[in-house]
Amino acid sequence: MSGPAQGPASGPLVRETGGPAVTIRPYQPFDLPGIYRVCLATGDSGRDAGPLHANPDLLGHVWAGPYPVADPGLTFVAADALGVAGYVLATADTVAFEAWRQEHWWPVLREQYPAELATDPGDGMIDWLSVAHLHRAAPPAEELYERYPAHLHIDLLPRAQGRGLGRALIGALFGALRARGVPGLHLGVGSGNPGAHAFYLRMGFTELRRGDWGSTMVIDLG
Template sequence: MPHIRPARPEDRDDLYHICLKTADSGQDGTHLYQDPELIGHVYAGPYLAYQPQFAFVLEDDLGVSGYVIGALDTRAFDETLEREWWPALRRRYPDPAVPASERSRDEAVIYQMHHPRPADPDITAAYPSHLHIDLLPRAQGGGHGRRLLFTLFEALRQAGSPGVHLGVGGRNINAQAFYRHVGFQDLKPLPDGGALMGWTL
């Protein structure tokens, strides 16, 4: 039976690997990126670095097969990244001088590093925390995603958060169905057909 444990610094490579392996709307995104670490720099690394108390992994006989990571206060987390996380990455990856319609997947992620989307105050007022969850195919369908979510929910609740939100893309139909089945509420539609969803803790 796969077990859940707190993430450790040495899990970093596993988190980056899983992030890439689920980067194509839940499917393997390896073929989409020339730099395999790019997507992890945005969606995994900073959580392990700055909010490790809200990072948990699912581990089976083959190793880490999934994770859930979160930030207690989204706005404060964004400010921390602006001060401490993005500067080194921006030096390493220059801002692409390419129109949005012509950007490669790598360039789109790099642009996001230089111009991170601000938190939506309408969302963070009631749902100040946010999360990301990813599982490899071998870990899906056994209730492990729900177990990971509720592990994080309890940690956020104990830290005083009243609510947590997440964003899911329009192409990721399976994830949308999963979140709604678990009990997330739709908060706001996204331009690509996805949604911001929330959970009251």
């Protein structure tokens, strides 16, 4: 994999002035708890997943935490006076990233959350789905990774939405990926989030394929 990036640059990349001031800047290690909070607060197809999770950390462990740990130079945050209000996080090489998670990320989590917890307790909580995911996660085999090796996750709290911050975050990420010579990027959009699908189309993504779960979307960065 690309390996941990060199230290993030200091200072804001973008200063958003519509409403309370929001700074878009490279990730810093102290942002990680805020990233976990945003991940949970947007984890139900953009809605608050907190009521569905007894453990507030599990979603972050699966969908957010490994990215800035593995490669901090490809995570950018939108921060205001209340903390992290949104983020984009990515890997430049999906196959290498998944191999890294198999060696460095999943083993400890699998010890902490054993497979027997991956069973629906019937109480309405869905932590068990995250446990099931971290136990079955395996390096993928996809032809699209040759042309579109990078992938991203982006989430914004309601207070940061509708202000152009999503576009600015992705713009910062695209710049970092192009600087590394990454040819393309893919992502998945769940069928329950049509607003995100429309947003990515506006950003220049195209839909490569569609399934019952949602859409695989891609963009060339060259």
